[in-house]
Amino acid sequence: MSTETLRRYAAEREKRLRSGGREYVRVREAFAEQPADPHQPMRPREPVRDEVEFAFVGGGFAGLLTAARVRDAGLAPEDVRIIDSAGDLGGVWYWNRYPGLMCDTSSLIYMPLLEETGHRPTERYAHGPEIAAHCRRIGRQYGLYENALLHTSVTRAEWLEGESRWLVETDRGDAFRTRHLGMGMGPLSIAKLPAIPGIADFSGPWFHTSRWDYSVTGGSPEGAPLTELAGRRVAVIGTGATAIQAIPELAKSGAEVLVFQRTPTSVDVRDNGPVDPERFAELAAHPGWQARLLDNFTRVWDGHRLGEEGEVEDLIGDGWTDLGRRLRAAVRSVPPEEAGPEAYARAVAQADLAKMDEIRARVDAVVEDPVARDGLKAWYSQLCKRPGFHDEYLQSFNLPHVRLVDTDGRGVERITERGVVVGGEEHPVDVIVYATGFEYSADPSASCGFELAGSGGRTLAEAWSGGMRTLHGIHVHGFPNLFVQQLVQGAFLSSNVPHNYTHAADAIAAVLAHARATGADRVEATAEAQEEWVRMLVDNARPMNRSDCTPGYYNNEGQAAPERVRYNVGHPGGAFVFFDHLERWRRNGDFRGLGFSSPAERAAAEKPEEGAASDRAGEAPAQALAGGA
Numbered sequence: 001m002s003t004e005t006l007r008r009y010a011a012e013r014e015k016r017l018r019s020g021g022r023e024y025v026r027v028r029e030a031f032a033e034q035p036a037d038p039h040q041p042m043r044p045r046e047p048v049r050d051e052v053e054f055a056f057v058g059g060g061f062a063g064l065l066t067a068a069r070v071r072d073a074g075l076a077p078e079d080v081r082i083i084d085s086a087g088d089l090g091g092v093w094y095w096n097r098y099p100g101l102m103c104d105t106s107s108l109i110y111m112p113l114l115e116e117t118g119h120r121p122t123e124r125y126a127h128g129p130e131i132a133a134h135c136r137r138i139g140r141q142y143g144l145y146e147n148a149l150l151h152t153s154v155t156r157a158e159w160l161e162g163e164s165r166w167l168v169e170t171d172r173g174d175a176f177r178t179r180h181l182g183m184g185m186g187p188l189s190i191a192k193l194p195a196i197p198g199i200a201d202f203s204g205p206w207f208h209t210s211r212w213d214y215s216v217t218g219g220s221p222e223g224a225p226l227t228e229l230a231g232r233r234v235a236v237i238g239t240g241a242t243a244i245q246a247i248p249e250l251a252k253s254g255a256e257v258l259v260f261q262r263t264p265t266s267v268d269v270r271d272n273g274p275v276d277p278e279r280f281a282e283l284a285a286h287p288g289w290q291a292r293l294l295d296n297f298t299r300v301w302d303g304h305r306l307g308e309e310g311e312v313e314d315l316i317g318d319g320w321t322d323l324g325r326r327l328r329a330a331v332r333s334v335p336p337e338e339a340g341p342e343a344y345a346r347a348v349a350q351a352d353l354a355k356m357d358e359i360r361a362r363v364d365a366v367v368e369d370p371v372a373r374d375g376l377k378a379w380y381s382q383l384c385k386r387p388g389f390h391d392e393y394l395q396s397f398n399l400p401h402v403r404l405v406d407t408d409g410r411g412v413e414r415i416t417e418r419g420v421v422v423g424g425e426e427h428p429v430d431v432i433v434y435a436t437g438f439e440y441s442a443d444p445s446a447s448c449g450f451e452l453a454g455s456g457g458r459t460l461a462e463a464w465s466g467g468m469r470t471l472h473g474i475h476v477h478g479f480p481n482l483f484v485q486q487l488v489q490g491a492f493l494s495s496n497v498p499h500n501y502t503h504a505a506d507a508i509a510a511v512l513a514h515a516r517a518t519g520a521d522r523v524e525a526t527a528e529a530q531e532e533w534v535r536m537l538v539d540n541a542r543p544m545n546r547s548d549c550t551p552g553y554y555n556n557e558g559q560a561a562p563e564r565v566r567y568n569v570g571h572p573g574g575a576f577v578f579f580d581h582l583e584r585w586r587r588n589g590d591f592r593g594l595g596f597s598s599p600a601e602r603a604a605a606e607k608p609e610e611g612a613a614s615d616r617a618g619e620a621p622a623q624a625l626a627g628g629a
């Protein structure tokens, strides 16, 4: 292990921690004059006062997958309602339209429901417009538009105990009832800006990448050239996963591009290219192909935790699975007599170091200017930040009109009327693009933006004030008929987020099918099962917040996390083990940990002499699941 490299890692981390400046503001709250939706005008409509079976807050992948699965389980289009503040379905793929936008894990596993829709991705890493169109395709195929409320934000949801329904209120005056309520707003959906002094003083146009303003830049999300930028000076602030995709496109516009960097991203080979139609047809000829690919990716990614003997075939073969295979090989190289968590951790750290050396060597091989070359090297463990992959990003810095302004870990100092100040020097620019990311919240009660009041009026924020508590990351005691689609206390798989939603959607649909088949109008996690689940997670947790990492949203910007963050963990066995658990749980059909009840059973429970209420999970016939998930 190179101590010199580790010393450099620590020094770079300390430098960033000392320089502070890690406060952010929400774009919408700080700059109300920014349009709520620059992509589509909002159309007037009458408030809705009806009732549905299943409403889901969020029209991104989580909502689309869940709605598709509950439709498969027998709900009609009019029974299902998606609500989203965007003007169309798609979630982040609606909002993000920046040039160069593409998915970051293979399209074959990232794009949901490929098998069901028959869509063949055109590229190994599909570009944004194709993914947005796919979201709309899912919406059409499953009839999700008919009843959707778009350009609509939920303001409050309240459990009506006597009716066993949720009452949902919105900013469009709606007040409708739903038997079941789901929510999945994504872990990174609230755009943030750094709280840099003077940010509002800039006299030219500026925008966040998730609200790209093509009226300023020219061009289009589909790749038309950004003609309006020719001859202008454009500042890009931030060098995360978004910036590394957008900068090569800005570089093609003829603009002078100044890239303001606080921490470099590790940028490995992307190797994008077309999906071969013949090979895809071969793949798609075998039903269940996408589920198999998803499982294979996660099995390879998580391989170092699974302790499996023999070789595991890698069906994806990209930078993510390369990393997974390396970590597995490292763990397997530990001699049996030394086996144990410490030896494994050392082996993994060694493999990580070797990988990062390769990534730094790639910078040396690609970037010609010695100053940029030095600045673009990442000095931290690869999984301290989201690893980047791109075939043109580093190459952009060889163009005479693209310049790296490295802030040496300090960040941009100030914005003036004319430009961007770093180290006391003002860099005059015409346009500022903030590629400064999204507020990360593992806790949907904090980021959902509305009050969710469960049994007895207790809100989700109150229930989770001491830390998040769920069963499987989906069900919450005290919040009947609520289903949360998110990563925490489940797989917590961040390398391919839709895989989390796929399994959770199957589980939610199976629960709904079971409730319908058995006449139950109320389903809720029992307090005991929830406590048992949370204890198992917390007592065996492998915290993601590595304190030795360079600061970023993965580790709470390097700051000590409050006690409640201890609950923001995934299954200790890893994603593959969790998915396997959840699948067996739903297929088994006894739904251990959930209590189902009908009005008659609850009435009987209130009159003990006439019979006790039953926790009926486990009593339903297995065929109750027919058609479900």
Ligand code: NDP
Binding pocket: 021, 101, 102, 103, 104, 105, 188, 194, 196, 237, 238, 239, 240, 241, 242, 243, 245, 260, 261, 262, 263, 386, 407, 410, 411, 412, 435, 436, 437, 438, 551, 552, 553
């Ligand atoms: P990130 O949070 O990853 O990056 C924000 C960038 O802004 C960082 O480089 C940060 O520096 C920088 N920054 C913040 N404040 C300042 C400042 N004051 N001065 C200079 N720089 C500053 O946001 P992204 O939008 O890039 O990515 C967020 C996440 O979204 C990714 O991690 C990924 O999960 C997802 N994503 C997925 C994509 C896909 O699948 N296609 C594409 C893009 C994003 P520092 O590192 O020092 O904090």
